[in-house]
Amino acid sequence: MLSVPETTTGLKPEFIAVVDKIYRQMCNLQAGTRVLIITDSRTPRHVVTVFMGMAMAMGAVVSVSENFLAPPPADQPGFEWNPMVVAASREADLIVDLAVGYASFMAEAIERGAQIISPGDGTGGHHIEESLIRTMLDVDLYQMRREAIAIERLFTSASEVRMTSEEGTDFTMNIEGLKGIASHEFLWDPDTQTKILDWSALPPAAPGIVLPKFRGDGVVAADGFFLYSDLHQFPKSPVFLTFEKGKIVDIRGDDRLLVSRLNRWLDGIEGDTGRFGPVHFNLGINPKARLNEHPEFEKLRGTITMGIGDSSLLTRMWNGAGLEPVVSDVHWDFIVMRPTIHLDGKTICERGIMPEFKD
Ligand SMILES: [Fe+2]
Structure with missing residues (x-):
């Protein structure tokens, strides 16, 4: 039952449909929304590009913050985050989290009214594209x-x-x-x-x-x-x-x-x-x-x-x-x-x- 998902360096067109579903149906993303995408080297660049490009196409104001790789999720609650990404998070209405997961600055973002969507539960990853297509596209x-x-x-x-x-x-x-x-x-x-x-x-x-x-x-x-x-x-x-x-x-x-x-x-x-x-x-x-x-x-x-x-x-x-x-x-x-x-x-x-x- 343990499986290794397919990974690729090419973009799967189905992934564009999944991200459209996420933004349109699950976030109700509107033009003018300030979207911050937080990522690191675990997630393929083309995955970040789709999250960025789709948000741009919908009229959002988008910024990407790529960061030094954080510790593994289990050890993460005690981690000190880069102050630049912390500062950027204060300006965001919607954070697309491909790197963080649990962090005090994320909790602060929520407390001041921002929303966070974490494809991959905050850790992103090389298999996120296949995973989200399989678990979200043909599922009601x-x-x-x-x-x-x-x-x-x-x-x-x-x-x-x-x-x-x-x-x-x-x-x-x-x-x-x-x-x-x-x-x-x-x-x-x-x-x-x-x-x-x-x-x-x-x-x-x-x-x-x-x-x-x-x-x-x-x-x-x-x-x-x-x-x-x-x-x-x-x-x-x-x-x-x-x-x-x-x-x-x-x-x-x-x-x-x-x-x-x-x-x-x-x-x-x-x-x-x-x-x-x-x-x-x-x-x-x-x-x-x-x-x-x-x-x-x-x-x-x-x-x-x-x-x-x-x-x-x-x-x-x-x-x-x-x-x-x-x-x-x-x-x-x-x-x-x-x-x-x-x-x-x-x-x-x-x-x-x-x-x-x-x-
Ligand atoms: Fe947990």
């Missing part, structure tokens, strides 16, 4: 949006989420009073013709919940990707993570290399903050997303992605203030491939299979 984004909203409502109304799996997961969280998040990634609501979201990570969609500190007890058998340190690692066998009151107290499994590397990395993080979580819990619903190193893995239909570590930027960028965040220099994620998810006893996903959504 409006249908996915309706399903994401329906799942958001189930999370909002539930007081407990329980996840089990045949691999050995038995995990519960009290989510009473917390608001679900649709993560359908539309910045613009075509029905109400209003701006509805500040930050969008493409491709869609992964509805779920952002959590305050100290939530979650039990064992999670993670059998998909681990994104930590500078690694994307696929475990040879499930890794068992034991949570007590929102903190990982034990990591074990037969994949001794992954377990020892992960524990060693976490041992080096000040205050043990790299073990606090989950800070987010999301159910992927995109039928075309695949398991690969691109963050589209978080959107893979029927899988759960859990985020651990820093949420101080996430709570600002994703769900507004109000939740007590985890403050850490790291944020890392892992996937459960075949979860069964119960929200107050209602099963929304069974052994990694979700029923086809009907309105």
Whole structure:
């Protein structure tokens, strides 16, 4: 199931259609909008050119900021950004993020009213063109949006989420009073013709919940990707993570290399903050997303992605203030491939299979 997407130095015409869809349908990009594209050497130049050229064609005022390569996403919350890109971000109405992800200046941009769209979840990458074509062009984004909203409502109304799996997961969280998040990634609501979201990570969609500190007890058998340190690692066998009151107290499994590397990395993080979580819990619903190193893995239909570590930027960028965040220099994620998810006893996903959504 682990796949390496096709990459090329040539421009695929379908990509122009995808970027048109993003700007027109998901952002409602208008003439005169100040668009800042932030990139680095991971993303092919022709991908940046399409984001720039399409915005220009729609009458936007566009600037591109190419930057020194940042650390890998897991280590990024503690990174100091180049002050020139920080200054440029203050003038933007819409930031197309192909390089940053979580950063304080991005949260500040949102807080003063800008919007951010992150094709590739903020890290860009050499495979972004193929990934976005596959996961967004032949997918009914409006249908996915309706399903994401329906799942958001189930999370909002539930007081407990329980996840089990045949691999050995038995995990519960009290989510009473917390608001679900649709993560359908539309910045613009075509029905109400209003701006509805500040930050969008493409491709869609992964509805779920952002959590305050100290939530979650039990064992999670993670059998998909681990994104930590500078690694994307696929475990040879499930890794068992034991949570007590929102903190990982034990990591074990037969994949001794992954377990020892992960524990060693976490041992080096000040205050043990790299073990606090989950800070987010999301159910992927995109039928075309695949398991690969691109963050589209978080959107893979029927899988759960859990985020651990820093949420101080996430709570600002994703769900507004109000939740007590985890403050850490790291944020890392892992996937459960075949979860069964119960929200107050209602099963929304069974052994990694979700029923086809009907309105
Ligand atoms: Fe995450």
